[in-house]
Amino acid sequence: MKFDLSNLRGDITGGITAGVVALPLALALGVASGLGPMAGMYGAIAVGFFAALFGGTGPQISGPTGPMVVVLAGLFASLSGDAALIFTAVILAGLFQIAFGVLGIGHYIRLVPYPVISGFMTGIGVIIIILQLNPLLGHASPSGVLGALGNVPEALSSVHPANLVLGLATLAMVYLWPGKWGRYLPGPLAALIVGTVVAYFALDVPILGSIPTGLPELHMPVLGGENMMLVVEAAIILAILGSLDSLLTSLVADNMSRTRHHSNKELIGQGIGNTAAGFIGGIAGAGATMRTVVNIRSGGQTRISGMVHALVLLAVALGLGPLAENIPQAVLAGILVKVGLDIIDWKYLKRAHQGPRWDLLLMVLVLSMTVFVDLITAVAAGVVLAALAYVKQVASLQIERLRNLPEHLDSEEDKAILQRHRDRIALFEFSGPLSFGAAADLGHHVREQSSQQSRVLILNFSSVPYLDLSAALAVETIAADAKDSGKQLYLAGMNEEVHKVLKGLNGRIPASGTYETLSEALKAAEASIQSTAEAGTDDLKGLPSGGAA
Template sequence: MKNLLSNVKGDLTGGLTAGIVALPLALALGVASGVGPMAGLYGAIAVGFFAALLGGTPSQISGPTGPMVVVLAGLFATLSGDLGLIFTVVMLAGLLQIIMGFTGVGQYIRLVPYPVISGFMSGIGAIIIILQLGRLMGHEPPGGTIGALKYLPTALSDIDFVTLGLGLGTLVIAYKWPPKLGKVVPGALAALIIGTLVSLGLETPILGNIPTGLPELHMPVFDQSKLLLVLEAAFILAILGAIDSLLTSLVADNMTRTRHDSNKELIGQGVGNTVAGLIGGIAGAGATMRTVVNIRSGGKERLSGMVHALVLLAIVLGLGPLAAQIPHAVLAGILVKVGLDIIDWSYLKRAHTGPRWDFVLMLLVLGLTVFVDLITAVGVGVVLAALAYVKQIAQLQLDEVNNLPETSTDPEEDALLKQAGNKVRIFSFGGPLSFGAAADLGHHVREKVKNGSRALILDFSRVPSMDVSAAMAVETITSDAKAAGRHVIMCGAAAAVQTVLENINAHQSGVVVTPDRKAALAKAMALVNEPGKDNGSPGAAANFIPAK
């Protein structure tokens, strides 16, 4: 309660401003989802209030966002407008987010690579724009991105220039509204009001009858034939909402110099979306633009998000007759701005200066988002990014193997190195050894073992961890060395690495373990110089014994 009331004046100002900014966006996104403008407002109220009350980012403003609406629009078309199932999906998505919060998934969602995030956010922006192009020209295109693209030639052949002018005029006002006036009336709201007033003397499609008052409860419904579709859509909404919210939380952290609680934020978002589904609202998430407006207007604590929701609730109770006059073209113009704002222009401008692979990955995710679906885009992007990272780390691990020591700062060890010459070959591994390097590890060692070498030292002193794949690769190295008649000495392994090596290589005899490289060199020289002994003879070396 102390924190809730620690910045009352700033939070009231920030919440009021954010609520006014949210109004046209909630209406427009509700229409874009197919569920209706009031569903957008109900979603903004429920998610905005409960995410602020229970979430982990005090200054964040939540409500309907582009990514969530794109999924809902596709679901609306697939389910033929079955609102009961759509609201059930929203509730399930909320419950999944609550589970994700309690199980600590939030910390992992933030690990999605930037090119993947940039690609799917830009793809979502492109989808929003594509879906509005037909409406800007006075048509109602069929659902889905592909359907809207296929419909474009038809729309272009029969343009309603009055509607087009109204939509483009709205877009221009939203972009060019003077910043000084924007402090009093935000650009999006100004565009909504001016566009609606201009349309009163024109014949253009409007929203029509909109109910007012408190929402009705919508209990979850289940249709066994569509259960998989419902579960898949709920999962996509939960993941996208989590990513969208946590990215906005990072923006809020940078602006307020605070640190959000990812898991608590997911719980708050989950409760908000669950309630949104119950009252007939669309799903929402942390909204970057509205959060920035709130912070710049003085909002810092969770009271600001709650005030934003209450402002929208007050508007809902008496807005219906006024909102009914809003033209579709005006909302389409506002949505085009939303889509353009979502596209990651800052990265696109600099992409040619960065790693080429990251840019290719971003474009691939963008294309999959637009032409396939969001979950495939994110899944493929994350997998490819992870494989690229594993390859990069594996190469670094293999490069470390090539950095073989030729001298030492320890005089005794340096003397042993000189005595060893080509008879003893040392391989010093560096960094965590994992499955990425395992496939080529044995090949690298075999390539560098000279014909005259009679002993092999495997130095793990710079290896903090090792997985089973790498340990199996080490087993292959030791087996090959012994088969070639060479002594094998392992040294310097940390306790965790030692345990893995013992578990995988314990069955091998003839592998000596020493605490450090100097001891390993001394043992190798003793074995090499011992007359009449081979690696394969009974007295060649001790069994695999843990270092003391």
């Protein structure tokens, strides 16, 4: 594997800075997961190093993130803190991500509609904030969002004043820390240091307590057992959320660095990182937007910066224990509230009223389901509803573009033919790909728009690149209706793919005649009408079928 050493100084500077920023977040997110601060550190080290080494986004910094921690915290509660099963879920999530990358699913994950992404990201931010309300008030947080909310009244009735002041002061310090100072000492780290020192000398507040140091132990996966389905489900959620989170961060990195990431390679790198994290007792991670931005602004441009960031955390982890034991839980809660507030999509919320109402409703629905149901159901429901709404919009456009007017013809000769036989020829022009969404209304629309005097129906497929089986069946229905009412059906302008789909239904094209161009179809229709008039009958059932394309 080749390394780009042209920006080595910038990569080292960016990696060190990102490592310093990641330190308090790794500790806080480890605590929030239920597995402890060192699980956050080991996760940041493993995912940060291997995702950078094998991933497809040069300056991306990976590590524990809010969405992943929310899933892990829920799993921790469901499994009663069984660490072996939780780390198994992390390992499986990594393997799923590797599979996503190998199968090329990375390109499809980015197709999730923005209101769905906004809804579940905002929901995750809300969950993180809710789960930190009790620690801010000086009480342990019950598992789950509803449990945490239900315990807030009791916590408010017995607030720990010093704990609350310390947590709010930490939050204020993170927000108010001057940007120019942040180049040398990031706000979260400064708040962590100041809060810990103040609490150590002046306050009696809950702290993290005993923390192991040294190299991590190896955790082998535990397969089988009655909780295996729960573990697999959590692994799938972690894999999907981690992939989405990472690829969204990759897009941010692309915009800032003017580069282009490799989606599937990035998923493979993230998968290797999460698999490694599970084996050494670390929590799952993903591409972290804030840390990536810090890295790029500090000079990081290649994978070396992400690896340096992980090595900085490794060096700290080997001797951090005695110092980290005295970190107050309120300080970490204040930092996590800032993380939650940053995840909320304020940009979209501010302008949501200016966009389509459906997008806002979809975002609110996904947000609510994320907070009160679960993440996978929220994302799945959001994607399905968004897809159905899109199909409906496309179908409406396809139906609206069906025309029976000569004004939409480019050829004056074609216009003249249609004008002369306006009551006898019904022309319908399809535009764009015909999908199953439009199929249900195709036959009805053609019947409604063609007059009883029409003797020839022409369906123009010149602007249709393809059609699916549902649309093909709708064309068959139109052909059957035409035959029953004594009308001829001509098809014009079909490309090879459309021709193949229509013929594939029963071995023949469902029409009286097929033509390469609309002009040929119009001329054939005029000839049929004239020959019928000369014969003195309107019965076209016995007329010749016309030319074949």
